[in-house]
Amino acid sequence: MQVPENTLRQPRYLLAPALTWLEPKGATPGQGVVVADGHFTDVGPLAEVQARHPDLVPQALPDRLLMPGFIDTHHHLTQSFGKSLAFGEPSEIFRRIWVPLEQHLQPHDLYLSAKLAALEALRGGFTTVCDAGTRSPHGLQAIALAAEEAGLRCVLARTCNDGGNDGDSDEATRRDLLRDAETHLAQWQHHPLVHGSLAISVPEAATDAMLGRVAALCHEAGVVMQVHANEHLASVERSLVDRGLRPIGHLDRAGALGPQTLIAHATLVTPDELLRLRDTGTAVAYNPVASAWKGNAVAPALMMRALGIRLGLGTDGTRSDAFRLLDAAETAQRLVHGLAVGDSSCGAGWTWLQAATSGGAEACGLGQRTGRIATGLAADFLLLDLDVPELAPSWDLGWELVRLAHRGQIEAVVVAGLLRLWQGWPTDWNARALMREVRAVAAQAVAEAPIQRVHPVSAEHRLGNS
Structure with missing residues (x-):
C-alpha cells in the first residue's frame, strides 16, 4: 500500500x-x-x-x-567536496586534505558543501548531525543556512582554539574568543533546528586555560563541548610530546572532562582513561567507519557501554548512511573484540540502535528534545x-x-x-540542481587547493601494480 x-x-x-x-x-x-x-x-x-x-x-x-530519526554525533559538514579524496590515505588527512581544502573554499563553496552533506545525511536517515567545527571563518554561517534550508537538525560548534600553550595566545585573544563563543551560543539558543556548541579541535590546539573556560561555558549553557581525542597514534604521541600527557589525561588536568564534553573517536584508550570518562560523565562519539577507513584502532565501544560511558555513533563525514553505520558499529566490535572472547552477541543489535538514536541525542545535548x-x-x-x-x-x-x-x-x-x-x-527544493552546481564548483576548488595525497587514485594504483 x-x-x-x-x-x-x-x-x-x-x-x-x-x-x-x-x-x-x-x-x-x-x-x-x-x-x-x-x-x-x-x-x-x-x-x-x-x-x-x-x-x-x-x-x-x-x-x-x-x-x-538517527543522530550523527560527529560530522564535518564542510568537507563533503573532498570525501573520496581521503580514500586509502594515512591517518592524519586533516593536515594534507581537510585544512587546505576548507581554508581555500569561498563562502558560497562552503554553503554548497554543507548543503550537499545535509542532503546526504537526510537521505541516509539522519535527522540530526553534530558538526564538530569548521576551519573556515565563513563556515558557521554556511552550515547554519544549509541546515535550515535542507531541514536538518544541527548541533553547530564554534571552534575556540587559541594556539596552545606554546602558541601566540594571550589573555586578550582568549577574551575575544570567549566573547565570540558566548555570542554564538546566544544566537542559536531558541532556533528550531540549529543548536549552539563549542569546540576545541584537539586538546593541544588550546591553552589549558582555554580548555577549562570553554568547558565551563558549555556546562553553564547546557550545551556540548566537542573535541577530538585519542584518535590515532600520531595524535597520542603529539600530545605526549607537547603536554607530557595523553589527550584524555590532558583534558582531565585542564578541567575539561565532564557531562558537557563530547569526545570524538577515543579509539586508543587505556583502562584508566575509560574510568576517567565514566567517572566524569564524559560522552564519546564512536566512529566505526572512520576506524575502518583511516584509523589505527577501534574504540572499545562495548566496554564503554558496560562501564556506563555515554555513547553515540558518528560518521566523521565518511558515509552518511545510518543503516550501514549500525552494521559497521557492530561488525567492528565483533572483529576486534568479540571474536577473541567468544562474544557472539556484541551488543545484541539494540545497543547500536539505541546509540544511534536516544543515546546519540543525549550525548550531543539533545536528549530532552529528540531521539x-x-x-x-x-x-x-x-x-x-x-x-x-x-x-x-x-x-x-x-x-x-x-x-x-x-x-x-x-x-x-x-x-x-x-x-x-x-x-x-x-520535497521543497531542487537537489539535482544543487548537485550540478557542486560538480562544477568542487572541480575548481579541489584543483586550486594545495591538497597533498599520498596515494594515487584507484585506477592509477591498479595500472601501477599491473
Missing part, C-alpha cells in the same frame, strides 16, 4: 503504523502517534489516542515502521517500508535493522514535524 504523502504535509495528523519503535520496548504494534506543531503531542495505544483526539482520522500505515518517539519531543522520525525481501520473513526486527535494513527502505524523513524527504528526495 502506498502511503499518502499529503498526510505528512498536514499541520496536525494521527499516524497508525504497523509498528512503532519505542524506548525501551523496541518494535511495538498497535500504537497511535499524533504530530502537531513540530512535536509528538500524543503517543500510546491507538484506541486510547483516538479517544483523546476524536477529530483526527487515523492514517493507517500497513507494513511500515515509524522510528526515530525518541515520545510525547513532547520534536517530531523527528523516519517512515520505513518493511515490505521488502530483506525482511521477509522477519523474526527479530532489532537485529534486522542493524544487519539487513537499508537506506532504500526509508520512505519519508520528517524533521520538526515537516516532511523533508519523500522517497529519497527533498
Whole structure:
C-alpha cells in the first residue's frame, strides 16, 4: 500500500503504523502517534489516542515502521567536496586534505558543501548531525543556512582554539574568543533546528586555560563541548610530546572532562582513561567507519557501554548512511573484540540502535528534545517500508535493522514535524540542481587547493601494480 504523502504535509495528523519503535520496548504494534506543531503531542495505544483526539482520522500505515530519526554525533559538514579524496590515505588527512581544502573554499563553496552533506545525511536517515567545527571563518554561517534550508537538525560548534600553550595566545585573544563563543551560543539558543556548541579541535590546539573556560561555558549553557581525542597514534604521541600527557589525561588536568564534553573517536584508550570518562560523565562519539577507513584502532565501544560511558555513533563525514553505520558499529566490535572472547552477541543489535538514536541525542545535548518517539519531543522520525525481501520473513526486527535494513527502505524523513524527504528526495527544493552546481564548483576548488595525497587514485594504483 502506498502511503499518502499529503498526510505528512498536514499541520496536525494521527499516524497508525504497523509498528512503532519505542524506548525501551523496541518494535511495538498497535500504537497511535499524533504530530502537531513540530512535536509528538500524543503517543500510546491507538484506541486510547483516538479517544483523546476524536477529530483526527487515523492514517493507517500497513507494513511500515515509524522510528526515530538517527543522530550523527560527529560530522564535518564542510568537507563533503573532498570525501573520496581521503580514500586509502594515512591517518592524519586533516593536515594534507581537510585544512587546505576548507581554508581555500569561498563562502558560497562552503554553503554548497554543507548543503550537499545535509542532503546526504537526510537521505541516509539522519535527522540530526553534530558538526564538530569548521576551519573556515565563513563556515558557521554556511552550515547554519544549509541546515535550515535542507531541514536538518544541527548541533553547530564554534571552534575556540587559541594556539596552545606554546602558541601566540594571550589573555586578550582568549577574551575575544570567549566573547565570540558566548555570542554564538546566544544566537542559536531558541532556533528550531540549529543548536549552539563549542569546540576545541584537539586538546593541544588550546591553552589549558582555554580548555577549562570553554568547558565551563558549555556546562553553564547546557550545551556540548566537542573535541577530538585519542584518535590515532600520531595524535597520542603529539600530545605526549607537547603536554607530557595523553589527550584524555590532558583534558582531565585542564578541567575539561565532564557531562558537557563530547569526545570524538577515543579509539586508543587505556583502562584508566575509560574510568576517567565514566567517572566524569564524559560522552564519546564512536566512529566505526572512520576506524575502518583511516584509523589505527577501534574504540572499545562495548566496554564503554558496560562501564556506563555515554555513547553515540558518528560518521566523521565518511558515509552518511545510518543503516550501514549500525552494521559497521557492530561488525567492528565483533572483529576486534568479540571474536577473541567468544562474544557472539556484541551488543545484541539494540545497543547500536539505541546509540544511534536516544543515546546519540543525549550525548550531543539533545536528549530532552529528540531521539525518541515520545510525547513532547520534536517530531523527528523516519517512515520505513518493511515490505521488502530483506525482511521477509522477519523474526527479530532489532537485529534486522542493524544487519539487513537499508537506506532504500526509508520512505519519508520528517524533521520538526515537516516532511523533508519523500522517497529519497527533498520535497521543497531542487537537489539535482544543487548537485550540478557542486560538480562544477568542487572541480575548481579541489584543483586550486594545495591538497597533498599520498596515494594515487584507484585506477592509477591498479595500472601501477599491473
